[in-house]
Amino acid sequence: MNDSKNNQIAKHSSSGAAGKQEFTVTVYTENQIGLLNRIAIIFTRRKINIDSLNTSPTEVESVHRFTIVINETEDVVRKLCRQIEKQVEVLKAYYNTNDEIIWQEMALYKVPTDELAAKAKVERLLREKGARVVAIRRDYTVFETSGHREEIEGLMKALEPYSLIEFVRTARIAIIKDSKGFHAKLKEFESEQPAEELVENEFLNQQDKVFSM
Numbered sequence: 191m192n193d194s195k196n197n198q199i200a201k202h203s204s205s206g207a208a209g210k211q212e213f214t215v216t217v218y219t220e221n222q223i224g225l226l227n228r229i230a231i232i233f234t235r236r237k238i239n240i241d242s243l244n245t246s247p248t249e250v251e252s253v254h255r256f257t258i259v260i261n262e263t264e265d266v267v268r269k270l271c272r273q274i275e276k277q278v279e280v281l282k283a284y285y286n287t288n289d290e291i292i293w294q295e296m297a298l299y300k301v302p303t304d305e306l307a308a309k310a311k312v313e314r315l316l317r318e319k320g321a322r323v324v325a326i327r328r329d330y331t332v333f334e335t336s337g338h339r340e341e342i343e344g345l346m347k348a349l350e351p352y353s354l355i356e357f358v359r360t361a362r363i364a365i366i367k368d369s370k371g372f373h374a375k376l377k378e379f380e381s382e383q384p385a386e387e388l389v390e391n392e393f394l395n396q397q398d399k400v401f402s403m
Contacts, residue, residue, distance in 0.1 A: 212241075213267045213285050214293065214364050217256040218248065218376065220279040229256065232273050238262060242295075242361035250376045253281065259362050281376075286366055293364035297342040298324070299333045299349055300356035306331055312352050319345050330355055 219225055226245065233240055241259040248255045260267065264285075271283040303326065306312050316333055319341070325332040335345060339359075346357045 210261050210263050212259065212261050212288060213264070214288070214291055214362065215256070215258040215260065215267065215271065215274075216284045216286070216364065216366060217258070217274055218281040218283075218372070219254050219256065219277075220281065221247075221252060221254045222279045225277065225279050226256075228277060229274060232270065233258075233260075236266070236270065236273075238266070238270065244361035244363055246363070248376065249373070253376055257362055257364050282372060284366060284369070284372075286364075290368070291364040291366055293338070293362050294336050295339055295342055295360055295362050296334065296336045297346070297357065297359040299335070299346065299354065300330050301333065301349060302353050302355065303327065303329060303331045305352045309352065312349070315345075315348055321345070 217229065230240075238260055241261060242257075243259075244257040246255055246257075247253075260270075262270075267285045271285055274280055274283045299321070301312065319335055320337075321333040321335040323331060324334045335342065339362075342359055346354065349357075
């Protein structure tokens with residue numbers, strides 16, 4: 191994986207964008223404590239606001255993935271990715287426009303159960319939006335839906351007249367359309383440097399003896 195630690199940023203975005211636009215930054219890293227904080231500091235120092243941030247495992251056991259959404263110029267995002275890649279644990283950083291990724295967000299909506307029973311419009315609206323019931327209580331019902339941010343927030347605004355109690359939305363998750371090459375390298379990285387097995391502490395069950403005076 192040494193060839194992935196050079197200064198060349200894998201670029202998957204449209205060129206010539208002069209103004210700010212929405213970019214999704216995808217960072218592949220080793221799973222190390224404190225890395226999230228160090229990556230966040232890079233954004234803070236450049237005064238870049240993070241719209242959403244998600245971390246998750248990848249298909250390779252020892253590699254994690256950061257999905258970060260920002261609104262910036264392409265030049266700023268390119269330099270940002272170069273800076274992120276200087277972190278020792280970072281394997282690669284990509285940036286993409288929305289056209290170059292497949293992405294989704296998920297949301298939960300809490301609505302009074304009485305409203306659902308009394309007004310068919312609410313039930314019809316939720317059915318049209320593909321919402322799924324995840325919990326039914328006497329005083330409220332919780333629905334779940336997924337989609338793009340505009341769709342999710344559109345349903346939220348549509349439910350506001352019907353006594354919407356609570357709304358929460360997840361950060362974006364995204365898959366890069368053209369990233370087959372790097373994922374092959376990830377598999378290679380795992381075969382060369384497999385994740386270490388957890389070793390049980392032999393003194394874990396001997397606390398009284400170890401810490402006795």
